[in-house]
Amino acid sequence: xxxxxxxxxxFSRKIPDGDDRERSVCxxxxxxDYQNPRIVVGSVVVAGDGRLLLCxxxxxxxxxxxxxxxxxxxxxxxxxxxxxxxxxxEANAELKIDRLLAIxxxxxxxxxxxxxxxxxxxxxxxxxxxxSADLKLVPWRDIPWPExxxxxxxxxxxxxxxxxxxxxxxxxxxxxxxx
Amino acid sequence: xxxxxxxxxxFSRKIPDGDDRERSVCxxxxxxDYQNPRIVVGSVVVAGDGRLLLCxxxxxxxxxxxxxxxxxxxxxxxxxxxxxxxxxxEANAELKIDRLLAIxxxxxxxxxxxxxxxxxxxxxxxxxxxxSADLKLVPWRDIPWPExxxxxxxxxxxxxxxxxxxxxxxxxxxxxxxx
Numbered sequence: 001x002x003x004x005x006x007x008x009x010x011f012s013r014k015i016p017d018g019d020d021r022e023r024s025v026c027x028x029x030x031x032x033d034y035q036n037p038r039i040v041v042g043s044v045v046v047a048g049d050g051r052l053l054l055c056x057x058x059x060x061x062x063x064x065x066x067x068x069x070x071x072x073x074x075x076x077x078x079x080x081x082x083x084x085x086x087x088x089x090e091a092n093a094e095l096k097i098d099r100l101l102a103i104x105x106x107x108x109x110x111x112x113x114x115x116x117x118x119x120x121x122x123x124x125x126x127x128x129x130x131x132s133a134d135l136k137l138v139p140w141r142d143i144p145w146p147e148x149x150x151x152x153x154x155x156x157x158x159x160x161x162x163x164x165x166x167x168x169x170x171x172x173x174x175x176x177x178x179x
Numbered sequence: 180x181x182x183x184x185x186x187x188x189x190f191s192r193k194i195p196d197g198d199d200r201e202r203s204v205c206x207x208x209x210x211x212d213y214q215n216p217r218i219v220v221g222s223v224v225v226a227g228d229g230r231l232l233l234c235x236x237x238x239x240x241x242x243x244x245x246x247x248x249x250x251x252x253x254x255x256x257x258x259x260x261x262x263x264x265x266x267x268x269e270a271n272a273e274l275k276i277d278r279l280l281a282i283x284x285x286x287x288x289x290x291x292x293x294x295x296x297x298x299x300x301x302x303x304x305x306x307x308x309x310x311s312a313d314l315k316l317v318p319w320r321d322i323p324w325p326e327x328x329x330x331x332x333x334x335x336x337x338x339x340x341x342x343x344x345x346x347x348x349x350x351x352x353x354x355x356x357x358x
Contacts, residue, residue: 073215
């Protein structure tokens with residue numbers, strides 16, 4: 001008899017037929033768990049008065065630190081749609097996406113981040129969603145740099161500041177040495 | 180007794196605890212198969228004489244049609260590294276990546292494509308890899324438009340042609356109405 005405990009997923013590493021690298025294959029059912037890098041979509045969100053939207057993380061990792069509204073792109077979604085959904089989920093914020101600000105690649109955690117420059121359309125109606133403990137709109141000079149959650153938040157805010165007067169530009173990529 | 184047939188993966192759709200949308204969950208072992216969009220990386224590859232590299236597909240889909248060297252980004256890879264690997268696998272081509280040419284989103288098949296402009300470094304030494312039936316280097320006027328494999332190949336070649344004299348530009352995105 002196979003008990004429910006026997007049936008918990010149990011993966012071993014092997015190279016499937018016709019493949020050229022090791023994958024995780026379930027010992028029980030043969031399911032191949034193809035792991036591909038995941039796409040994070042998010043935005044540097046600017047209100048009409050130039051203030052920037054930050055969200056205080058209510059969840060790990062980096063709970064209590066400030067971040068941009070961002071998260072995993074879902075299947076069937078265009079990246080801009082995903083960035084708008086994340087802002088809605090985390091801050092009840094309605095965005096107008098302006099353009100792609102940056103593409104960051106974080107191979108260590110297998111993420112590619114697509115970060116947009118966006119305009120906040122409902123600044124008087126934003127409120128924290130379940131993954132946010134708090135929100136704020138801050139002018140550039142008041143960004144809490146030491147309390148930002150991730151390096152790419154720092155990079156994206158700097159990229160926004162450098163390019164804020166520009167209409168067309170190549171998207172920023174990882175700063176020198178930045179992984 | 181559970182036979183091997185009983186153990187083939189069998190997924191049903193349900194919303195896992197703490198999640199907000201349906202996922203495929205294995206009836207046998209409870210494994211949750213999070214499906215995220217996948218990242219395709221590839222290049223418009225140009226030889227020093229201005230000719231463009233095309234690869235004839237040896238595999239389905241669109242076997243026998245011409246495409247750009249491109250494929251799925253693997254875990255732990257930066258997108259530029261993935262684009263270089265794909266050119267090596269499909270054409271034994273060594274590239275110098277120049278810049279991001281285009282980002283195309285194909286939500287219907289949950290793909291985000293990052294296509295680079297790249298220089299071919301070893302034009303006299305290219306040869307078809309296992310997924311290519313043939314290769315060719317063609318001048319712009321000889322591109323076999325009706326025999327290109329995918330709409331995004333057409334889009335990327337046009338984007339390359341439009342921007343080939345430009346050093347810095349915003350990456351192209353899906354043409355109007357293009358999904």
